[in-house]
Amino acid sequence: MKYRDVLAPLVLLCSLHAALSQTPPPPTPAPAPTEETLTLRVASRVVALSAVVRGKDNIPVQGLTKDDFELKQDGKDVPIRYFSEASELPLTFAILVDTSGSQRTLLSDEVLGSDVFFQTMLGRPQDRAMLLRVDAEVDELVAMTSSPNRLHLGLLGLYSRSSTANGTRLQDAIYDVARLKLSKQTGRKAMIILSDGGDNGSRKSLDEAIHEAQQHNVQIYCIEYSVFTPGAFTSGGIGIRRSNVDEGAKILKALAEQTGGRMYTVGKMSLRSIYEQIGSDLRTQYELGYTPPPDLKPGSFHRLELRTKDRKQIVQARNGFTFEP
Structure with missing residues (x-):
């Protein structure tokens, strides 16, 4: 019998003995609660303000x-x-554009201004935005995204539809976006509304819309944009009286003041300048x-x-x- 024929079994037996005699490693302990987990538990009762x-x-x-x-x-x-x-925190915002009959002639300017704003504000992957069209229906044109290009394409859907132009469910839109969309987000949250403030057809009241935004710490920035000349203005058969315009301005002012946002009026400032000021606000907030x-x-x-x-x-x-x- 050759030497290597005897040595090989001995080596195998020694290896098996060494493996069996080793103490098995202790079980991996369950991970301790992380600081993030503890923070979330504490934060469940925290009232936050932007x-x-x-x-x-x-x-x-x-x-x-x-x-x-x-x-x-x-x-x-x-x-x-x-x-x-x-x-330091993520930014999430929604732009709501009133596409009812009273806004028909203003939409091209709003598309250009909103497009630049998306390009300017969405510079980080953690920052996201969404786009909605509001008339007699509330349509989500672009869901939450960090892509300015997707939002750019979504802006092509901002046009006045004759079939739904006779209504403006603005309060419903604010309520639903705050409750169903922005409530789920962390960090900074804002809503930007381009409208004359008129509401026609909402099931939710102004107080309910404000309440929902307040509950989820959503700051509302209102851009009053209306085509009004002394007397009555007619567009697509819709008459707008001075009293209706004043009432719309009051609605926009209440939405902004009670949620910590601001109200602007196009005409006193250009839409581009207004967007620049809103962007400055969102970049310099405190939480x-x-x-x-x-x-x-x-x-x-x-x-x-x-x-x-x-x-x-x-x-x-x-x-x-x-x-x-």
Whole structure:
């Protein structure tokens, strides 16, 4: 018998013995809760506010810290627990364009302005936008996307349809977008509305639309864009009176003021300049949060007041919320 014929079985036996004698590795422990998980649990009761601070010449103020702000709930001071400059957070926004008969001649300008805005604001993969058409129906032309090119193509769907031009379900659109779309997003959330403010056919009231935006910390920016000449204006058989235009402006102003956004009027400023100011706001926001008192009753409304210690500065933020545990 050759030497290698004896050695081979011995080597195999030694290998098996060594393998069997090794202590099996301990089971992998379950991962401990991560900081992100803990943060989410804590944040379930956090009231968040997105804020824009304006100083001299209406220019947004940057570089503030938590200690520069004062926050009150129902007139009582509350400590700010969470704070960040919102440029660090994802941005999600929806543009709602009124395509009813009263807006027919304005749509080409709105398409161009919105296209530039999409190209400007969507520079990061975490930033997303959607586009909706509002008349007697509410149509989602482009779902949430980070692609300016998809939104560019979606803008081709902004035209006035004679079959649905006699209605404007603006309040329904705001309610649904805030509740069904933006509520699911994290970070900064905004809605931009191009309309004369008139509503015809909505099932939801103005208060319900504002409530839903407030609940999900959605800032609404309203761009009042209307074709009005003294007397009555007629487009496609639709008459618009001065009182209706004034009422629309009041609606847009309420939507903006109560959600922490702003209202603009095309004519006083160009649409391009308005979009530039909105973009500046969205890039220079602050995100603040606090934990409300534990004794709040479900369904109770609570007034919020956020300001800076520098009383010359103006703060834009939502002015209230309804407690829904």
